Amino acid sequence: MSLSASIAKNTIFHTVGKFSGSLIGLVIIGFLTRYLGTAGYGYYTTVFAYLFFFSTIGDLGLYLVTLNELGKAGANKIKIYSNIFTMRLVSGIFFMVTAGVLIWFFPYPLIVKLGTLVAALSVLCMMVDQITVTVFQEQMQTKFVAIAEIVGKLLTLILTLVLIRLQAGFIYVLWAVVLGLLTHFLINIFFARRLLKFTLAFDFELWQTIFKKSWPVATFMIFSVIYFKADTIILSLYHSATVVGLYGAPYKILEVLIAFPAIFLGLVSPHLARAWSTKNLVDFERIFQKAFDLLSLVVWPLIFGVSILAKPIINFMAGAQFVESAKILPLLILATGIIFIAHLSTFTVVTLNKQKQMMKYYFMAAVAALALYFIFIPRYSYWAAASVTVLVEFFILLTSWRMVKKETHMHINFINNLKALLSSLIMAAAIWLANFSLLPAMLLGILVYLGSSYVLGVWNKNTLKLLMK
Numbered sequence: 001m002s003l004s005a006s007i008a009k010n011t012i013f014h015t016v017g018k019f020s021g022s023l024i025g026l027v028i029i030g031f032l033t034r035y036l037g038t039a040g041y042g043y044y045t046t047v048f049a050y051l052f053f054f055s056t057i058g059d060l061g062l063y064l065v066t067l068n069e070l071g072k073a074g075a076n077k078i079k080i081y082s083n084i085f086t087m088r089l090v091s092g093i094f095f096m097v098t099a100g101v102l103i104w105f106f107p108y109p110l111i112v113k114l115g116t117l118v119a120a121l122s123v124l125c126m127m128v129d130q131i132t133v134t135v136f137q138e139q140m141q142t143k144f145v146a147i148a149e150i151v152g153k154l155l156t157l158i159l160t161l162v163l164i165r166l167q168a169g170f171i172y173v174l175w176a177v178v179l180g181l182l183t184h185f186l187i188n189i190f191f192a193r194r195l196l197k198f199t200l201a202f203d204f205e206l207w208q209t210i211f212k213k214s215w216p217v218a219t220f221m222i223f224s225v226i227y228f229k230a231d232t233i234i235l236s237l238y239h240s241a242t243v244v245g246l247y248g249a250p251y252k253i254l255e256v257l258i259a260f261p262a263i264f265l266g267l268v269s270p271h272l273a274r275a276w277s278t279k280n281l282v283d284f285e286r287i288f289q290k291a292f293d294l295l296s297l298v299v300w301p302l303i304f305g306v307s308i309l310a311k312p313i314i315n316f317m318a319g320a321q322f323v324e325s326a327k328i329l330p331l332l333i334l335a336t337g338i339i340f341i342a343h344l345s346t347f348t349v350v351t352l353n354k355q356k357q358m359m360k361y362y363f364m365a366a367v368a369a370l371a372l373y374f375i376f377i378p379r380y381s382y383w384a385a386a387s388v389t390v391l392v393e394f395f396i397l398l399t400s401w402r403m404v405k406k407e408t409h410m411h412i413n414f415i416n417n418l419k420a421l422l423s424s425l426i427m428a429a430a431i432w433l434a435n436f437s438l439l440p441a442m443l444l445g446i447l448v449y450l451g452s453s454y455v456l457g458v459w460n461k462n463t464l465k466l467l468m469k
Contacts, residue, residue, distance in 0.1 A: 038241070064217050227369030357403065361396065419456045
């Protein structure tokens with residue numbers, strides 16, 4: 001099987017699993033928003049935004065470094081992975097304990113503080129599981145990831161429905177999340193060890209070598225989480241839980257959608273790394289171009305489709321209590337589209353080993369975002385949070401793309417990107433003129449986009465044959 005076919009097949013496996021899990025997750029959120037209300041969901045959003053901040057610091061940059069290290073020819077995969085897995089486990093425990101201690105110094109109600117202690121267990125599972133997934137990505141066996149994702153989310157859904165039926169409290173709802181993610185993690189560990197017989201390993205000399213490579217990634221990830229999640233935390237300090245809940249509902253859509261480029265680039269990165277390390281610039285440019293074309297085909301219809309259907313989407317997902325959230329969904333979906341394309345350039349920066357040079361831009365973005373959040377969120381609430389998110393993500397896209405271009409001197413073809421944009425505009429016009437309800441409008445949009453992009457030559461019968469093959 002060719003490289004393109006292998007990446008496509010495993011992207012489909014991982015995407016089906018991730019998006020099936022994410023769709024189940026959205027169903028869970030739909031039940032929770034209706035059960036907890038805007039204030040209760042605001043508490044839920046605050047808990048996970050706070051923990052996400054610590055989990056990103058605890059990542060230590062290991063995910064991207066692992067993908068690149070496992071992709072190198074002649075690597076001792078068992079030794080390298082065993083030590084990285086242990087590093088992630090140790091850092092995860094340390095930072096979740098730290099988060100549990102520091103939460104008591106924040107001016108949150110008791111229910112948020114207790115909820116943080118419970119939810120920290122689920123976030124620890126996610127942190128370690130993320131490293132486990134790299135085994136499947138590197139060996140192109142992501143069907144196991146799909147199984148774990150779906151089973152874990154289904155268990156969470158079942159437990160959530162039971163707890164709602166029993167009229168259980170907020171803390172019990174969080175325990176449903178913990179048990180679902182623990183199950184997800186254990187399934188992945190079981191299958192991963194069948195592919196790679198890793199164990200706990202404490203080669204501190206190797207730890208030091210790995211950390212020298214990962215700390216620049218870790219640093220810019222810390223900067224990135226400042227502008228990615230600080231908005232929710234700052235919003236929770238200045239505004240009510242209801243306001244946080246209204247922001248958290250559409251923000252959840254963003255979090256679900258940005259899983260796709262992470263999955264896709266997780267599969268592409270090892271091959272970019274291999275091509276770059278062997279100085280095969282033709283393959284490097286070819287892989288990068290194909291990745292850019294695919295992301296472009298997804299980004300434009302996503303931005304225009306969701307923006308036009310914002311109100312029915314929010315009403316369907318979260319319920320009538322959250323209809324005000326539809327006003328800020330177009331801003332957040334624009335940020336999502338920018339993040340899609342930025343993933344390609346930021347992952348490539350790591351492949352080029354230019355993390356240190358990119359760090360200054362992440363620092364600038366973090367400082368600017370914090371300043372803007374503190375200046376405008378107290379007055380303009382979630383409007384400021386969403387607007388600053390768009391601006392900062394666009395800054396990261398421009399700077400990372402510029403760095404990749406400078407280092408590789410690639411010539412990127414934008415023709416398919418422009419064709420996808422035109423097809424999306426045609427799709428948006430059709431949806432707007434038809435004025436259908438949500439599901440018919442989505443179906444119409446898909447048909448019009450596929451048809452117009454076919455006419456414009458974005459895809460053809462040969463493309464379908466290759467995909468089926």
